[in-house]
Amino acid sequence: MDLTTIETLHPLEIKVLLALAQKDAPQTDSDLVQSTGLEPSQISMALGWLQTKSLVRLESETVIPIVSLTEVGFRYLQESSPPEWILRQIEEAHHRHVRLTVQALQTQSPFPPNALSRAIGLLKKEGSVQLAPGGSLEATGLPSSLCQQLRAVLQQLGESSRPLEAFPPAIQSLIKLYAVKRGNTNEPFRIEDRTIRAYLLTDQGRTLAEHVHAMPKEEVSQLTPEMLKDGSWRNYRFRKYTITLRPPRLAIGRRHPYREFLDVVKIKLISMGFQEMRGPLVETEFWNMDALFMPQFHPARAIHDVYFVKHPTHATSSPEPFLSRVAAVHEHGGETGSRGWRYRYDKSRAQRLILRSQGTAVSARTLASNPRIPGKYFSIARCFRYDQVDATHATDFFQVEGIVLGEDIHFRTLLGLLQLFATEMAQAQEIRVFPAYFPFTEPSVELHVRHPKLGWMELGGAGLFRPEVTIPLGVHVPVIAWGLGLDRMAMVALGIHDIRDLFTADLEAIRTMRGQFP
Amino acid sequence: MPTISFSHADLQTLLGRSASLPDIEAWLPLVKGELKDYLSSTGELRVELQDSNRPDLWCVEGIARQIRIALTNTPPVYPFWSTKGRIKRRVLVLPETESVRPYIAACGAVGYQVTEAGLTQLIQTQEKLAEIFGRKRQTVSIGIYRLSPLAFPLTYGLVKPTEVRFTPLGFSEKMTLEEILAVHPKGVEYGHILSGHEKFPLFWDKEGQILSFPPIINSRDIGEVRVGDTDLLLEVTGTDLRMVLLTLNILATNLADRGASIEPVDVVYPYATEVGTIVRTPFNIARPQRVRASEIERALGMALGTEAIEAALRSYGHHVKATRHTLSVTPPPYRDDLMHAVDVAEDVAISRGYDAFQPLMPTQFTVGALSQIEQLSDQIRTLMIGFGFQEIFSNILMARDELIERMRLTESEHEAVVEVANPLSLSYACLRSAILPCLLRVEATSPRAFYPHKLFEIGEVASPDPRAELGSETKTHLALLLASATANFSEIHAVLDVLLYYLLKTYRLEPIVHPSYLEGRVGQIVYEGQAIGVIGELHPEVLEAWQITMPIAAVELHCDKLISPA
CATH class of the missing domain: 3.30.930.10 (Bira Bifunctional Protein; Domain 2)
Structure with missing residues (x-):
């Protein structure tokens, strides 16, 4: 048989099973209440479960009269029954040397007249009371078996109701005499038919009970520190769990998934020998554009392309000596060998404060701060674009950018670097490079890679900084400028279709967002 | 960056050969172009042009020209840059014009019967050049007219806002300049360019016929070009002489590529300009630039040799004179974007194709670090x-x-x-x-x-x-x-x-x-x-x-x- 059933048994079931196994005879609910000490409701619950599991069967159902106390009965039990009351009245009268007539008794009686007269009749009949001449009642001195029998029955039934047949025949008649009948509800006993069910273990139940019996240990659900301290855990069995249920949900401490992605990028760049550079969120037009050889009339510098700062509008000091050199380069090329943009450069405009619109501004500042040569730098810079916010445009976003300075820098090492980025950042083996245009680089390159999942995609742009950018900032070696567009890869990895969701304020979305990054 | 559209057929006509879509895609890197869209039903292509310094490429004629040069290795020869002798057509500039919109360039384009495609492209080019290159007409704006009704010399001068009346394009009644700025959609859109000026630019002919109110609107009578017209006058006004000249050069070259014969005009200034007081337009602004072959080789990381550099530049449209170590590079007159030797280097790279350069890993050791x-x-x-x-x-x-x-x-x-x-x-x-x-x-x-x-x-x-x-x-x-x-x-x-x-x-x-x-x-x-x-x-x-x-x-x-x- 399948003994694993044992493991699923509830402690109540085990108690009832073992109680039933103690006797070969069928047992009723009330037998089991007595033998287990459980509540009747617990017994019936356990019996129900055991029957469903075919461990217990209903052996018999018999209808028997059951006697119980009525409210009147309980009053008799606590105070006195009519015969007892009568005898006490007679005794008191006797002590006071008073004659007690039936009439006097009737006036004092708390009982209905018929109950009183029946009691007088029965007492007279058994001979414990007699009617003296003159109509007064007297005790004969004989003990009243009626009173004794009634008291005994009241006390027994006060504990619990019983089958009528449990009483001797003489008492049964007495009970019937004092039982509630139609038309007379003022009686101490009630006789009702009740179905008594008796249960027996099935063969399966008996076998199981033997096994349960063979397990001496009580089952518990939780191992406690006390059990471990006193070693009592050895006396217990530990209830087995249904381990296939879903666990409760946890909110854990966790990196933001998009930050996690940028962390991977950051670590990759450091591993390739890049040093982090930082720059201010609020920039001057000088560092954001002028130093990058974007002429002041450049279309991307209009009021509708960058965010201007309301107050203060201009930086307090001018970035000399760079300002004059950059001004010369814009106007006529300065010392760079360039012919320049050929316009009047407005130095005051250079100080105008804006929100950084491109990460290249950070590179420009690095070039001007005596960078290492050879040197590699990167920044993951928050930038701001003057765009209506929608599914593909964020108001502020991150640009991953950087520079490489060195004597060995030229167009082919630029292509080599891009190939490295393709494998490191996009696991792409194939790359395509196209001519591109940026105001600050020449030659300029657009990098397309074949991403293992996304297919051909644009990964970034790069180029060699124009001498008009590097020389005024004091750098006299070639410099690669590169920028990577990684948001699309991040969005695909995170299953996001709207760029705004990278910075969502919805905690549930943040908690559930996940992705696998290389 | 401009995105333009043109028909596949028009491109093939200008290329003088058939070209499949893959062909075109393979050639587009030559013009820093990216194919955005192709409508097979109409044969329309949409191409985005990246280079904001190459407005000559923002049109199908320019794209076709650059590809044609690469395919044939022969830059086209345009005779009109060096027209000698007296010419009869002149534009007289009045003195006070200098204070508002000082420069004008113009030329005739005759013998080309304007086709549907040609007109569409002409309008698109005009719009891209004026809007993007010309900064919303601020620095450059363009007018195109029927040439035959005009009586030369033409005059470019200033008038008071209520002094003259003419019928602007898109309207049927005569209006003063002031009314045009207040009522005409173009006046409303571009009027701010003239704000603060008491007098406005006007372009008229010997008979007093008004051609246009630059940079706002053409006259309906002469300034409306239709399919079938054969003789045109191209005119560009603006605040930057080089940009004005370059714009006219681009338009003239485009029409020449479509078969027009370009007839120069002498612009007579009462004030000095960078290129003199009588400017024959189209005017070749290109000047030779000397670069050392080593500079190019250094930038590209490849010992190409002077000859290979020269060949690459020629098949990209430059005029090159080479000695052993140096090259004198003159860009075509429709380009004004060579500022430094690195620009020449990029043209060499594009001409040879970026794929022709073997990537090389940077080898110098650097230490990575976080701030x-x-x-x-x-x-x-x-x-x-x-x-x-x-x-x-x-x-x-x-x-x-x-x-x-x-x-x-x-x-x-x-x-x-x-x-x-x-x-x-x-x-x-x-x-x-x-x-x-x-x-x-x-x-x-x-x-x-x-x-x-x-x-x-x-x-x-x-x-x-x-x-x-x-x-x-x-x-x-x-x-x-x-x-x-x-x-x-x-x-x-x-x-x-x-x-x-x-x-x-x-x-x-x-x-x-x-x-x-x-x-x-x-x-x-x-x-x-x-x-x-x-x-x-x-x-x-x-x-x-x-x-x-x-x-x-x-x-x-x-x-x-x-x-x-x-």
Whole structure:
């Protein structure tokens, strides 16, 4: 048989099973209440479960009269029954040397007249009371078996109701005499038919009970520190769990998934020998554009392309000596060998404060701060674009950018670097490079890679900084400028279709967002 | 960057050969073009041109020309740059014009019967050049007229706004210039270019016929070109002479490529210009540029040799004279973008094809490193995650109200924020000065996410400082927040305490009064005698302002101040 059933048994079931196994005879609910000490409701619950599991069967159902106390009965039990009351009245009268007539008794009686007269009749009949001449009642001195029998029955039934047949025949008649009948509800006993069910273990139940019996240990659900301290855990069995249920949900401490992605990028760049550079969120037009050889009339510098700062509008000091050199380069090329943009450069405009619109501004500042040569730098810079916010445009976003300075820098090492980025950042083996245009680089390159999942995609742009950018900032070696567009890869990895969701304020979305990054 | 459309057939006509779509895609790198769209039903192609310094490529004629040169290795020869002798057509410029829109260039284009495709392209080119290259007509605008009704010489001068009347394109009645600026759509759109001037530019002929009101609108009578017209006058006005000349050169070359014969015009100025007082247009602005072959080789990382460089430049349209080590490069007159030898180098690379260059790995050794503040940020993030806090990552442009009013602050000097002068939306009008408002935005959005909420964000803020060079300083802050039915000071204090313990910082708290927090439950975090942040239980009015119905205890910490000066 399948003994694993044992493991699923509830402690109540085990108690009832073992109680039933103690006797070969069928047992009723009330037998089991007595033998287990459980509540009747617990017994019936356990019996129900055991029957469903075919461990217990209903052996018999018999209808028997059951006697119980009525409210009147309980009053008799606590105070006195009519015969007892009568005898006490007679005794008191006797002590006071008073004659007690039936009439006097009737006036004092708390009982209905018929109950009183029946009691007088029965007492007279058994001979414990007699009617003296003159109509007064007297005790004969004989003990009243009626009173004794009634008291005994009241006390027994006060504990619990019983089958009528449990009483001797003489008492049964007495009970019937004092039982509630139609038309007379003022009686101490009630006789009702009740179905008594008796249960027996099935063969399966008996076998199981033997096994349960063979397990001496009580089952518990939780191992406690006390059990471990006193070693009592050895006396217990530990209830087995249904381990296939879903666990409760946890909110854990966790990196933001998009930050996690940028962390991977950051670590990759450091591993390739890049040093982090930082720059201010609020920039001057000088560092954001002028130093990058974007002429002041450049279309991307209009009021509708960058965010201007309301107050203060201009930086307090001018970035000399760079300002004059950059001004010369814009106007006529300065010392760079360039012919320049050929316009009047407005130095005051250079100080105008804006929100950084491109990460290249950070590179420009690095070039001007005596960078290492050879040197590699990167920044993951928050930038701001003057765009209506929608599914593909964020108001502020991150640009991953950087520079490489060195004597060995030229167009082919630029292509080599891009190939490295393709494998490191996009696991792409194939790359395509196209001519591109940026105001600050020449030659300029657009990098397309074949991403293992996304297919051909644009990964970034790069180029060699124009001498008009590097020389005024004091750098006299070639410099690669590169920028990577990684948001699309991040969005695909995170299953996001709207760029705004990278910075969502919805905690549930943040908690559930996940992705696998290389 | 302009995106233009043209028909596949027109491109093939201009190329003088058939070209499949893959052919075209393979050639587009020559013009830094990207095929955006191809409508097989109409044969229309949409191409984006990247190079903002090559307006000659913003048209199908220019694209076809560049490809044709590469395919045939022979730059086309245009005779009209060097027309000698007397010519009969002249434009007389009046003296005061210099103060408003000083330059004009013009030429005739005859013998080409305007086709449907040709007209569409002409209009598109005119629009792209004037809008993008000409900065919305500010520096350059273009007029095209029927040549035959015109009586030369033409005059370019200034008139008073109410002095003359003519019928502008798109209208049927005569209007004064003032009325045109007030009523005509183009007047409304471009009128600002002339604001502040008492007199406006006008272009008329010997008979007094008005050609146009530059840079606003042409006359309907002469300035409306139709399919079938054969003789045209092209005119460009503007504020930058080189740009005006270049624009006319591009238009003239385009029409020449379609079969027109270009007839120069002499522009006679009463004032000096960079190129003299009588300027025969189209005017060749290109000048030879000397570059050393070694410069090109150095930039490209390849010992190509002078001959290969010369060949590459020729098949890209340049006129080249080479000696052993140097090259004299003259770009075609429709280009004005060679500023430095690196521009020549790029043309060599494009001409040879980027694929012809073998990538080479940079080999010089460098050491990778994070900035000090980023290292500290990472350390803090690791600890915060260990405490069970979810990291938040926010946009940092916010509404003023989120940073000030909702935090129960009033804008005093030290609580000011960096505000954008030209916001697109009030929701993104200020740079955050603290991070806690970002976390509260998450709380306000997420009442249905199960509690407790333990959030943190570390990142940049702009902290206004009148003494700072930029009026503000970019700082790194940490904000953390606990939101739950039982969130309280001691719970968040425990987190702060253990955080600073592991950061090896000894701190103390000083009770302060802060409008964002409940009085008596807020403290200033002091480290080495400096206030480095605030900790407390948020004021119920702050929570109400954010419509948050959960108690919150929070910290805002200035991470930069934890870094000891080296």
